[in-house]
Amino acid sequence: MGRLLALYLRCRHVPIxxxxxxxxxxxxxxxxxxxxxxxxxxDFAVLALALGFSVLGNGLSGADEQLERTASIRWPVWRTVHxxxxxxxxxxxxxxxxxxxxxxxxxxxxxxxxLTALAxxxxxxxxxxxxxxxxxxxxxxxxxxxxxxxxxxxSWPAQPPDSVxxxxxxxxxxxxxxACYALRSGxxxxx
Amino acid sequence: MTGRxxxxxxxxxxxxxxxxxxxxxxxxxxxxLVPTNQDGLWDAQWTLLASFQRIMLVVLWPxxxxxGAWQARRDRRSKAEExxxxxxxxxxxxxxxxxxxxxxxxxxxxxxxxxVGAVNVAGTTDYFSSNWLPVALVGALSLVxxxxxxxxxxxxxxxxxxxxxxxxxxxxxxxxPIQLSKGDAPGPESxxxxxxxxxxxxxxxIAPAVDLGQFVWFFGLALGGLLLALFGRRIASVTAVVxxxxxxxxxxxxxxxxxxxxxxxxxxxxxxxxxxxxxxxVCVTASHGQDLATLVGPARQALAALGKLPNPPSSVxxxxxxxxxxxxxxxxWFDAANHTAGQGWDAKSGAELAAKIxxxxxxxxxDQGNSMxxxxxxxxxxxxxxxxxxxxxxxxxVEDPDENAERTALWQALAALxKAAQAQRVAAVRQAGLACGDVGAALSGGx
Numbered sequence: 298m299g300r301l302l303a304l305y306l307r308c309r310h311v312p313i314x315x316x317x318x319x320x321x322x323x324x325x326x327x328x329x330x331x332x333x334x335x336x337x338x339x340d341f342a343v344l345a346l347a348l349g350f351s352v353l354g355n356g357l358s359g360a361d362e363q364l365e366r367t368a369s370i371r372w373p374v375w376r377t378v379h380x381x382x383x384x385x386x387x388x389x390x391x392x393x394x395x396x397x398x399x400x401x402x403x404x405x406x407x408x409x410x411x412l413t414a415l416a417x418x419x420x421x422x423x424x425x426x427x428x429x430x431x432x433x434x435x436x437x438x439x440x441x442x443x444x445x446x447x448x449x450x451x452s453w454p455a456q457p458p459d460s461v462x463x464x465x466x467x468x469x470x471x472x473x474x475x476a477c478y479a480l481r482s483g484x485x486x487x488x
Numbered sequence: 489m490t491g492r493x494x495x496x497x498x499x500x501x502x503x504x505x506x507x508x509x510x511x512x513x514x515x516x517x518x519x520x521l522v523p524t525n526q527d528g529l530w531d532a533q534w535t536l537l538a539s540f541q542r543i544m545l546v547v548l549w550p551x552x553x554x555x556g557a558w559q560a561r562r563d564r565r566s567k568a569e570e571x572x573x574x575x576x577x578x579x580x581x582x583x584x585x586x587x588x589x590x591x592x593x594x595x596x597x598x599x600x601x602x603x604v605g606a607v608n609v610a611g612t613t614d615y616f617s618s619n620w621l622p623v624a625l626v627g628a629l630s631l632v633x634x635x636x637x638x639x640x641x642x643x644x645x646x647x648x649x650x651x652x653x654x655x656x657x658x659x660x661x662x663x664x665p666i667q668l669s670k671g672d673a674p675g676p677e678s679x680x681x682x683x684x685x686x687x688x689x690x691x692x693x694i695a696p697a698v699d700l701g702q703f704v705w706f707f708g709l710a711l712g713g714l715l716l717a718l719f720g721r722r723i724a725s726v727t728a729v730v731x732x733x734x735x736x737x738x739x740x741x742x743x744x745x746x747x748x749x750x751x752x753x754x755x756x757x758x759x760x761x762x763x764x765x766x767x768x769x770v771c772v773t774a775s776h777g778q779d780l781a782t783l784v785g786p787a788r789q790a791l792a793a794l795g796k797l798p799n800p801p802s803s804v805x806x807x808x809x810x811x812x813x814x815x816x817x818x819x820x821w822f823d824a825a826n827h828t829a830g831q832g833w834d835a836k837s838g839a840e841l842a843a844k845i846x847x848x849x850x851x852x853x854x855d856q857g858n859s860m861x862x863x864x865x866x867x868x869x870x871x872x873x874x875x876x877x878x879x880x881x882x883x884x885x886v887e888d889p890d891e892n893a894e895r896t897a898l899w900q901a902l903a904a905l906x907k908a909a910q911a912q913r914v915a916a917v918r919q920a921g922l923a924c925g926d927v928g929a930a931l932s933g934g935x
Contacts, residue, residue, distance in 0.1 A: 317649070325656065340663060344656055351652035423565070424558070426652035431513075431551060434659045438546045447523050 556638020640716025708735020
């Protein structure tokens with residue numbers, strides 16, 4: 298089991314990507330962490346989370362999926378645990394350094410984990426950054442104008458922690474993304 | 489030969505998916521404002537559409553940066569880098585068609601967004617000026633600059649992590665001017681970003697100096713990105729710095745010639761379009777020219793009602809907020825804010841529109857928006873009701889019982905006076921309105 302875990306972590310680029318993701322996340326979160334400007338704090342925390350996921354997301358597909366398929370391992374369980382642990386790690390990192398509300402960070406970590414896994418399943422690990430970063434960027438720049446449901450959904454990562462619509466969307470994205478990835482795995486080739 | 493390579497690149501590279509994603513995101517951005525009824529932010533006028541599209545670049549620009557960096561890794565990703573390195577052609581000959589395919593698709597994507605918005609704008613306004621053209625041109629150029637810069641950085645740092653890191657960096661760099669603009673007025677350096685930090689209003693345009701400076705800046709940036717992409721990791725890529733720095737040196741002084749924020753009044757949009765049919769003159773701003781016909785009838789009713797006063801005005805003019813006063817005594821000024829793009833005048837019927845024109849006895853409030861004091865706000869409809877001879881005036885009933893009681897008290901005080909004194913009071917309100925004086929005191933007879 299220990300040897301299997303070590304091999305798994307290595308083929309998922311965790312020894313390099315893990316520390317790199319944490320450093321990048323901490324840097325971005327600290328850069329905008331300003332207790333006097335909650336909006337700025339939230340925007341930067343959201344981008345920090347998305348950056349962390351996109352660095353870890355490259356490891357969501359292995360070098361050769363067909364070869365991996367032949368191993369007698371319960372892949373769906375491994376893949377699910379992989380995404381969940383990545384999400385927990387990044388949530389913990391940002392929650393430690395940023396003044397953004399913890400409930401919001403937890404929700405965003407769940408949603409981004411799903412988006413990363415979804416992009417990995419659809420486009421491959423190397424493009425798994427596209428969905429979380431695009432959505433985080435949109436949320437960071439869409440001004441929190443009014444409370445119309447369309448705008449609230451578009452900018453869900455930056456909504457306050459008690460927003461029901463944002464919470465529901467994050468859970469849906471999280472479950473959908475992890476399920477897709479667990480069942481389909483990451484595409485390996487996309488030239 | 490080059491044409492064939494370019495065609496293959498257009499078909500097979502990530503250029504067209506990138507252009508497509510940019511177009512779809514931009515169109516979604518435009519349409520996302522429709523359900524919240526905020527589409528007036530872009531569909532009221534051509535300049536507004538072009539500058540709103542620029543505001544959306546705050547999202548599209550970083551993503552394009554990432555797309556360029558992704559494209560730059562293609563050879564390595566498909567493990568063909570060494571093989572291609574053995575060919576007897578310099579690597580820049582291979583990069584050039586890729587870069588042009590990417591630029592072409594980005595421009596097409598940008599134009600597509602504008603085209604979708606243009607359908608709405610064409611249905612809303614007849615006013616057309618070419619102010620939007622440089623704004624859109626600079627936007628498309630800035631997108632090309634982002635694509636080439638991404639391509640260049642991707643060739644310089646060919647890591648799998650380059651595209652996402654570059655996108656986040658792009659977002660952070662573009663967020664800084666937005667954060668800054670929430671505090672003090674943004675300096676000229678904020679104009680170096682592809683988007684604008686403020687929305688442009690209907691009677692405004694982007695200052696030509698800003699268009700020129702931004703064109704120079706993004707041209708330099710695009711050239712720098714292209715040089716970086718062509719030379720990759722070789723020493724010659726240092727030359728990429730030259731056009732960028734030169735563009736910066738040229739652009740910054742040009743920006744300082746423009747007003748802060750880069751926005752100025754558009755005299756052509758607020759120019760007057762008038763009736764010439766022999767009746768009393770009614771004028772609207774060029775920007776609302778298509779709704780002149782619906783204003784003429786109510787405006788002439790209003791002029792007839794104002795005939796009860798001594799020295800009555802003889803013409804109605806729709807005026808934007810920035811028209812310098814004082815309002816001439818022989819004119820009725822009607823605030824352009826009573827118009828909604830795509831829907832026309834904010835009144836359900838001609839009678840309501842006439843009542844709006846008569847508010848304050850045909851004067852435009854001197855303090856704008858929320859700063860209008862409560863008494864002025866209440867006196868204006870009272871005067872309109874007296875001129876029409878019906879209280880409350882059409883469309884001016886209020887829900888709030890307290891406010892209604894206050895207004896009714898004002899109305900009854902006016903109605904209790906002898907006829908001649910009533911006309912005198914209303915004329916005094918008009919005088920006070922023209923001179924930006926105390927309208928409330930004029931109605932109550934004080935001074």
